[in-house]
Amino acid sequence: xxxxxxxxxxxxxxxxxxxxxxxxxxxxxxxxxxxxxxxxxxxxxxxxxxxxxxxxxxxxxxxxxxxxxxxxxxxxxxxxxxxxxxxxxxxxxxxxxxxxxxxxxxxxxxx
Amino acid sequence: xxxxxxxxxxxxxxxxxxxxxxxxxxxxxxxxxxxxxxxxxxxxxxxxxxxxxxxxxxxxxxxxxxxxxxxxxxxxxxxxxxxxxxxxxxxxxxxxxxxxxxxxxxxxxxxxxxxxx
Numbered sequence: 001x002x003x004x005x006x007x008x009x010x011x012x013x014x015x016x017x018x019x020x021x022x023x024x025x026x027x028x029x030x031x032x033x034x035x036x037x038x039x040x041x042x043x044x045x046x047x048x049x050x051x052x053x054x055x056x057x058x059x060x061x062x063x064x065x066x067x068x069x070x071x072x073x074x075x076x077x078x079x080x081x082x083x084x085x086x087x088x089x090x091x092x093x094x095x096x097x098x099x100x101x102x103x104x105x106x107x108x109x110x111x
Numbered sequence: 112x113x114x115x116x117x118x119x120x121x122x123x124x125x126x127x128x129x130x131x132x133x134x135x136x137x138x139x140x141x142x143x144x145x146x147x148x149x150x151x152x153x154x155x156x157x158x159x160x161x162x163x164x165x166x167x168x169x170x171x172x173x174x175x176x177x178x179x180x181x182x183x184x185x186x187x188x189x190x191x192x193x194x195x196x197x198x199x200x201x202x203x204x205x206x207x208x209x210x211x212x213x214x215x216x217x218x219x220x221x222x223x224x225x226x227x228x
Contacts, residue, residue, distance in 0.1 A: 008151070027129050032215065034216060041199070041222075041224075042221075042222070043201055043219035043220060043221050043222050044154070044217075045219070046202075046216060046217075046218070049216055075158055088153070088154070090217070092215045097214055098144075098156065098159055098162065098167075098169075099205070099217055101153060101154045102122075102153065103152070103153035
C-alpha cells in the first residue's frame with residue numbers, strides 16, 4: 001500500500017477557476033505535510049507546508065488538513081496558465097523517519 | 112548563489128562506465144537525499160543521510176552507492192552504468208528544526224539529467 005496517494009491527473013481547469021488537488025496518507029501519526037510545485041524538467045519547489053488541522057492560506061494558495069480523515073488538499077484560486085505544473089504532496093511521519101512523496105498530480109490551466 | 116548545487120547538470124555516458132554525481136549545499140542542513148525521477152513514476156528515493164556518519168538505503172538503491180564526505184557534500188555513484196539508469200536525478204537537503212519549524216522541509220537542487228547509452 002502506497003503511503004501517500006495522489007491522482008496523477010491530468011486535472012484540467014479553465015483560467016480563473018479554483019483548482020483543487022487532493023492527497024491522502026496512510027500513517028495516522030504523520031506530523032507535517034507539504035505541497036511542492038514542479039515544472040517539467042525542473043526541480044520541485046516548496047509552495048507551503050501545514051501541520052495543524054484546518055486551513056493555511058498564502059496568496060492564491062490554501063492548504064487544508066484533516067488529520068482525522070488523513071487527507072490534505074491544496075486549493076489554487078484564480079488559476080493561471082503559469083500554474084500548469086505537477087503538484088507533489090509530501091508527508092513527514094515525524095521523528096527520524098524520512099519524508100514520503102506522492103506521485104504528483106499534473107494540473108493544466110486552460111486559457 | 113544557489114543553496115543546493117549539483118554537478119554535472121547534464122551527462123551522457125556509455126553502458127559500463129562509472130559515473131559520479133555530486134551535490135553541495137550551503138544551507139547548513141544535516142539531512143541529504145538522492146532521488147531519481149522517471150516519467151510517470153514520481154520521485155523515488157535512492158539513498159539518504161541524516162548526518163555525516165549515517166547512510167541509509169532508499170527504495171531503489173541497487174546499482175548505486177553514496178558517500179557523505181562532509182555535512183555539505185553528498186555524492187552518488189553509479190559503479191557500472193546501465194541504460195535503465197537514464198533519468199533525472201535530484202539531490203535534496205532538509206533540517207528537522209525545532210518547535211513549529213520542526214517540519215523537515217526538503218529543498219532540492221536543480222537536477223542532473225543523466226543519459227546512459
